[in-house]
Amino acid sequence: MRRWQDQLNPAQREVVETLSKPILVLAGAGTGKTRVITYRIARLISAGVSPERILAVTFTNKAAAEMAKRVAELLGSAHRRCPRPEVSTFHAYGLRVLRRHSARLGYPPQFSIYDRADQLEVARAALREVKATEAALRPEELIGWVSRWKSRGMDPQATADSAQTDKESLAAAAYRRYQQLLRLRGAVDFDDLLFLVEKLFSLHSELREEEAARFEHLLIDEYQDTNRSQYTIARMLAEKHRNLCVVGDDDQSIYSWRGAEPEHILRFHRDWPDAKIVRLENNYRSRQPILDWANRLVATNRHRYPKQLRGHDGGVSPRILQAHDEDHEAELVVKEIAARVRQQKIRPRDVAILVRTNDQMRPFELHLRRQKLPYWLVGGQSFYDRKEIRDLAAYLKVILNPRNDVALLRILNTPPRGIGPQTVERLLHQAVQRLCPVWEVLEDGAAEKLFGQGALEALTQFRQLILGFQHDLPRRRLDDLLRRLVDEIQYRREVERCYTSAEERERRWQTVQEFVESAGSYCRNIPEATPAGFLQELTLTSYDDDSDPQSRLDQEAVVLMTLHAAKGLEFPIVYLVGLEEGLLPHRKALELQTDQAIEEERRLCYVGMTRAQEQLILSFAVARHKRGKLVETIPSRFLYEAAGKTDHPGYQEAICGISRRAAQLARSKAARRRKTRSSAKKASAKHPKRRRSQP
DNA sequence: CCCTGCGCTTTTTTT
C-alpha cells in the first residue's frame, strides 16, 4: 500500500529521489509532470522534511488545490492532522508576503487588489492627469506597458530613464502617476503582488533572508511560464538552500504575452551549475496517432528543443470536421456528442470542447442547452466580473477604505440616489485639484458651497451610510453585514430596475445571495478571516467554485473552455474547434508578423491537441460572423502541418491569406487616411475540398 | 437628475 514509489518509471523516480540538489525536469506533454512534483513532495515529507518547510508553486489556483489534495491522499491517514506544505500560485504567495509587510512599502494592511477593470479606471485617471489624449495613449495600452515594466522589475524612474520615444516618456509619466494613485488608494494591481515582493526583498535583505529561511524546498510547476519577477523571487528564495526543483516544457509556453520568458528554463543550468537535468519523454496520456499529429505540428516551430514523445499504441487518427459557419460548427460538434452519449458509447464528462477565444463559446453553449447535455463552462464571464458582485464588492471596499476612488465612484450613485454626472464631475475636479481622494472632498465642509441643496443632501446621506457600516464592520460577521447592506441600499430594487425579464432578475438576485453566502463560508472556514482578506481572495481566486472545487471535473458534464484554461488537464475526447486563419493562429498574432507570435499560437494548438487521450476531433467553419458580418475564412495552416500535408495547395493559401489580409488592412488604412470611401472589395477565397480522416 | 435611443467603435489568451 505504501509503495507508491514503485508506480514511477526510472526517470520519474530519479526526480523524486534526488532530494538535495537543484533539479530541472524537462517534461513533454502528458509525461506526468505534475504527478512527479506531487510524489516528490510526499517523498520529502516521508523523508522527514517538515511540511511547512516546503513551498510548491503552481500556475493556477485550481492546480494548487488539486496538488494539495493529491499530496494529502498520497501521505494517507497517518499525516492527516499534520501541517500542510504551502501549495499556491506565485500571486497568492506574493499576497501572503505583502500582507505581513505591507507597512514597509507604505500600504495599509487592508489594501485591496485591483483587477483589470479597476486598473483601467486608474489608468484613465492617470492619463487625464498627465494630460494625455486618448489618441496619444489608450488606457488599455498603458496598463499593458505598465504590466510589462513591472514584470521586469522596472519602477517609474527606471522606465523614464530608458524611454526612447515621446510615447514612451508619456507612458512613463503616466506610469508614475498610476502608481501614485494606486498607493494613494491603498490598492495594488496583480503585477504588484510580484513586483512589490521583489522590491521588498531587494530593499530589505533581512526580510528576504527571513522569508527564504522559512522554506527548505522550493518546487515550481510550469516553469516555462514564469516571468522575470517570478524568476527573481524564486532565485532569492532558493539561493541559500539550493533545493529547487522546476518542471516545465518549452513546447507548452503559451503565456509570453503576459511577460513569461521561456528562456528561464533554458538558462537554468547556467544559474545552477550543479543542477541535475531529467527528461521525461514517455507520454502516458495520448494514443500514438494523436501524438503523431501533435509532434508533427510542433516540429514546425524553429525555436525549440527537439523531442519526440512516445505514447500508447492503438487508437484512431484525428478527424477534421468542416462547417458552414460558427453556429453550424457548434451544431455538428454538439450533435455528434449527443448522439454518442445517447448510444451510451461515451459519457458527457469524457468530452472537452476547446476554443481559442471566449466569445467562441456562445454557440456551443446554445447547442449544448438545446441538446440537453449538461455542460460546465470554465472561465468565460467570471464570478467577480458580474455587475452585482462588482457593486457589492465596491461597497465593501469603500467601507474598508473610503479612499478607494474607483470603488467609491462606482457606488456613489448605484443604486441611483440623486448624485448625477454634474455632481460627480465637480467632486472629481476638486479631488484632482487638491491631489486627494474623493472621500476627503466629501468630508470637507468647505466643499459644501460647491453643490446644490439636493446634491448636498444626497452626498451627506451617502457619507452617513458608509460611516454607519464602518462602525458596524468590526462588530458583525461579514455575511451578516452584507445582508444588511443589501437590504439598506435596496439592492433588490436595483436588480429589478436593471433587468426586465423575470428569469434574468432571478438569476441576478441569486448571484447576490451567492456572494453573501460565499462571505459566510469564508468566515466559517478561515480562522484568521478578515473582510479585507475576503476581498483579496475574491479577486485572486475566481470564487465561483465555492461548492466543490475539485469534484466539478468529476461531474457528468461536457467541459467548455479556452485553450489557455485547458493547460495541465486531460480528457478522453477533445474537440478542438475554430481552426481558421485569424482565430488559431489568432489575427493579433498574424498582424505582428513575427515567427515568435505564430510559434506561440502553434504551441497553443499543440497544448490543445495533447489534452486528448483517446480521440481528437478538429473543426473549422468556412465562414464566420465578424462584427455582425459573415466573413469567409481560410482553414488554419496548423491543420495542414499536423496532418503532414504542407505540400497541399491549401497550405500555401493559408499562409498567403495573411499577406492578403495584411494588404487589405494596409489598403483600408490608407483609404481611411485619405478620408475617402473605398469601394467594397470581395475577396473570393477558394477552399479545399472536404477532407476526411487519414489513416 | 433619470431614462431612452441612436450611432459610434471595437474583439486574445489570465493571475
Next chain:
DNA sequence: AAGCGCAGGG
C-alpha cells in the same frame, strides 16, 4: 453583437 458616449424628452 455589445458596450459606450452623447443628445433630448420627462
